[in-house]
Ligand SMILES: Nc1ncnc2c1ncn2[C@@H]1O[C@H](COP(=O)(O)OP(=O)(O)O)[C@@H](O)[C@H]1O
């Protein structure tokens with residue numbers, strides 16, 4: 001595929017990579033959407049707005065109607081909805097979607113309430129209650145917040161509520177942003193262990209070239225990353241959305257890599273999409289569901305720094321199923337706090353893993369190269385902990 005997008009294979013620390021397509025359950029095609037117990041549906045700004053970028057209340061109602069039908073039929077649904085920034089354009093008298101972060105934050109703060117007011121009304125018409133859940137990237141990377149978000153979403157679903165999620169744009173800085181809701185949706189699908197992810201947009205499917213070209217053809221099924229070879233996916237989108245098709249393909253790969261099949265389809269056919277009709281592009285699951293939240297580290301983390309590992313440490317974490325000890329760290333780059341996500345790189349600069357570091361960048365340098373015994377002698381008992389515990393570590397291997 002000609003874009004920066006690459007499939008990221010996630011391995012357990014013992015190095016056992018899940019092979020593409022190896023664990024696809026039988027019959028796991030579009031029709032499995034009908035049997036899905038829990039579905040995450042994401043709708044983009046381009047599908048919720050009229051020309052000029054203002055919010056289209058009828059589009060909001062159409063989404064609510066289709067999701068309410070599925071909810072009433074027994075499927076738990078989680079909606080990830082963009083549109084806050086778009087909904088703030090008219091009330092603030094802005095000429096177009098703002099590009100600077102401060103005005104985006106302001107527009108989203110104004111628009112999010114309006115967006116939720118529309119959804120609340122539209123779902124109420126079906127007797128359904130909605131909940132607003134605003135997340136930042138930290139909410140899905142840090143252990144405490146991850147569990148917190150998971151618990152809140154589980155409880156909402158158990159109470160029969162439809163959670164409506166968006167990024168917490170008002171406080172999201174460039175550094176900690178998800179930046180695009182396609183990725184947020186893939187990560188939410190993992191948090192709630194959804195059976196499927198549906199990404200709805202203003203184009204009816206993924207095409208092998210830009211859909212404006214007459215030569216471009218719809219891709220019906222993507223079974224593995226190889227099916228994307230030669231596919232031209234661009235970041236050029238509708239003008240009101242973020243990231244074009246690139247972010248959707250990346251999100252689909254994140255979800256399918258976590259065992260969650262993904263449908264990319266046109267919002268205009270939302271009811272068909274949710275009932276397994278032959279619409280859109282179906283991305284098959286390429287791996288089984290990971291047992292832990294470590295997958296998140298591979299895709300979710302904006303890493304804050306890098307630890308350079310000697311060859312022995314690289315072997316220990318990639319093949320030995322081990323934690324990273326200070327003795328194997330030879331360099332520290334960047335400024336980070338204890339608990340932040342960092343990249344673990346080899347002496348030649350290859351990223352071999354990501355993990356949550358147990359020490360800050362200020363604490364680490366004087367610990368480098370020291371054995372646990374030396375750490376105890378120098379800093380006392382309790383100060384000999386691993387630099388990255390293996391439960392907080394994911395080995396990443398890039399492949400096409
Ligand atoms: N290969 C492709 N197949 C389909 N759409 C593509 C492709 N490359 C770029 N696009 C563009 O991606 C756009 C959808 O992205 P975007 O505007 O960000 O939507 P959303 O607001 O739904 O996230 C489509 O309108 C389409 O023009």
Ligand SMILES: N[C@@H](CCC(=O)OP(=O)(O)O)C(=O)O
Nearest residue numbers: 045083084085180181241242
């Ligand atoms: N959080 C932002 C949306 C960001 C985004 O990813 O938009 P889109 O590409 O339309 O899904 C908002 O609500 O306006």
